[in-house]
Amino acid sequence: MYHSPTADAEVAEELAAARPDLLPRYTAALPGARAAVLTRLWRALAHEPLPWLTGRVGGAHSLALRLADGRTLHGPHADPYATGGCVGAVHLDRERYDDPARLMTDLAVPHVAGLAVELGHSVASLALSRAGADHPKEWPEQDWEWEQRVVDGHPFHPNCRSRPGFSVAEQLSYGPEHRPVVELGTVAVPTAECLVSGDWPEELRSPGRLLLPVHPWQAAHVLKRSCDPWRPARPLMSLRTLALPGGPHVKTALSARLTSSVRDISAYSVEASAALTSLASDLAARTDGLLHITRTLGAATAHSPDLAALLRESPQVYAGPGERVLPVAALPTTALPDSPAWLADFSRLALTVGLRLLDLGVALEAHGQNLLVILSADGTPLRLVYRDLADIRISPARLTRHGIAPPALTGRLITDDETALRRKLFGSLVAGALAGTAGSGPALGAALAAAVPDLPRTRDLAALCEGPVPAKALTLMRLSPGTPGDLWTSLPNPLVLEPGT
Template sequence: MHRSPTAEAEVAGELAALRPDLAARYAAELPGARAAVLTRLWRALTHEPLPWIERREAAGDGAVLRLRDGRRVHGPAPDPYATGAYVTAVRLDEVAYEDPARLMADLAVPHGTEFARELGHSVASMALSRAGQPAGERAWPARDWEWEQRVVDGHPYHPGCRSRPGFSVAEQLAYAPEHRPVVGLGLLPVPGEACLVTGDWPADLRDGGRVLVPVHPWQAAHVLKRPAGERLPGRPLMSLRTLALPGGPHVKTALSARLTSSVRDISVGSVAAATALSALAEELADDRLHFTRTLGAVTDGSPELAAVLRESPEVYAGAGERVVPVAALPGTGLPGEPGWAAEFARLALTAGLRLLERGVALEAHGQNLLVVLSATGAPLRLVYRDLADIRVSPARLARHGIRPRVLPELPARVLTDEVTALRRKTFGSLVGGALAGVTGSAAALRAALESVVRDLPDTPDLAALTGEPLPVKALTLMRLSPGTPGDQWTRLPSPLV
């Protein structure tokens, strides 16, 4: 077995100095973290259009990948919808690897060296995240940000699920939600005439003619390189750069670090369009699907200094109800109860396909999509947050007699009538992300969907979902193609065929 000790040893060394009480638990969590990341990498190797893989073959109870240079990679039979760590080792020719970083490095493919480093960070950070969890059973949280802390492993399918390059161990412990910190946001004063402000920026975030922009302390130290003070306590949410403020609102801050796939800046265009997108969502909301409203957004004209303030999803919970991010549902035990996954799939597909038919494709993965649960755990309604990456079809809206007054204010990048783009956005996130992540395997996803799709309205979108391979983002291909902008896609075997 081969292991790359670099990232793991670096974290172990920092941890020994900062939190020696976690050192033994961190070491014990490393094998499981390697398997979790290797499972995600094996999914990519077996299903993404990676140019250096010539063909894929079944081999007994496993699979063989034939590389263009003649080498072979052997591993277990792939399940593209599995979320458990079922891959503990794969073989490159006759050498077995349990460490995904070492495997990627030894594949020696274009841009693989940098990606191997990210995988090493992902393993080490995941082990650190797991080591920091409290032992024993925990009661269901009472606050929205407490649910966010339950998502320890990050993205269920991205091999870089916990990669946080540029974050020291001390910074991960201080800023990452799974470590349960309170983060002191800086408030950087910017002259009002130098800012773009949309919506109603609150009076308590103003100082005379100056606008006080919330700044993440990592951003202040590493990017802006100027002190911003610590005056606003926040609880970090799943995305790390978005925090729950006292009193309920959430603030999304600029964080110019690569987390998973993207650098988390906030573009000037996103600030300009924030309240228009929010107004469009309000027009399309119904009693099954709510959207968190954007209260205000601000930028000084650069993506490195900007913030978006939006309401908490908690405002859509009634007495005795809880609002839970879909990514946190596996930790509740609910998906394993008889009929629960099908009930949730019915709610999610009904809302998502109805909105797609009307002209809006949501990126409804497990982070953006939340579910309102009854006191007994039944899924009642959905809440969607962060509208920056939706797609809007003017033609579909018009076909249904919907002419939003804010349509001329929407940025060109979110407008498209291309059917493939709209379906990719909806199916890839809602089915390939949210529902697959909750059910956890191809068999469980199929069982949840089969009992639902026959009762849905018969539309061309539904026919595409049930009769064609499922489009999902090719997450590893994207990381190995730094010169190719935008999303790249692959198609997974349909869970319904």
């Protein structure tokens, strides 16, 4: 039986040298990690517009996918919003597959070789993450501690834990789920050679130079140079963003492909950061106190996506006494009430805020990493915090309609296309943050049904209620190397999902 021997064996060999005490736990975690990645892959095969699939036929207890070459894939029903459950195996004609990398290799569809390798590494890295996860049961006190509890990564992406270019020792040293302290460095760059937005702090300046924070992985593998020691920090869910003790969060350039994207920082993002912070803060003030925006305090780049950094407020500054702020992706790790009423309350809060900003003219990318929730001492969802404005969408026409001056920005963030705006919000919030919290289509549908009557009656709400839900076609994007930008699929509306869908 094939089990991605290269990735599995490579990680096991490195782990035996770096942390031999984790090797038995890693080996024990491999079957579950394999099933977790296969579950995400099967969801993609069932619901994305993959050009080499010509038909989908649902039976009483199974789903059949017909390939253009005449073969047929068989597996269980795939709830597009489920995060629980487990697909242990699927069949390609008569052959059984429990390994996602082997399955994609044998499908032999265009551009599959790279994805198959990534799937093998996703399995191995996920097993490593699970082997090293040993978090206390009590609720954390520090914001970065919540980030460490999200062990499995993206709830729907087959590359949920793919970290190409990272050795086992580096994953243990930099992955938030392993709870490390990362020693950030700085690189001195002549001020005249830098682009700066916002306020760059004095501690990151020297005569005639700016000191740009650098992640140690970036220094070793991309910049290939040593850095001056700066400050210890704790990595957050995004791995390249880190929390300084008692201070802001630092977003560093990390020129590695994590899930779908290379995580560098463009000059466009640096230049736009101050204007985005100003606009988003103004709009948040129009939500009756339900939304806070973490301000970008300063951003700088040496005119290179490989050497840039942003300093951003910690979400912790918006939590009052007795309150806790945590990423939505961490909600499933808490001991919150497992009740439809709680989920409906949270969905109502998130959709009220998201729809309000969308109507004003800004579509948030409100997935479980960017969106945080402030909870009362008893776990009641009170307010939201949004961080990382680098990939929102802004509609000048909608802003103008509400008497708001559009920012002096051009480029990819600016669009008046209603489909693009709704895809950005609904794809991240409904098919992402809310689905990941609900854990299934029926639970999500019930929460939305309870929340919708209290939501602002806008055309965007009507579109959400009446049509399919957009979601990024994450696997199609990885199999379409010549197609820039996001690709999309349409998921069945959870408000009208039928049992077994």
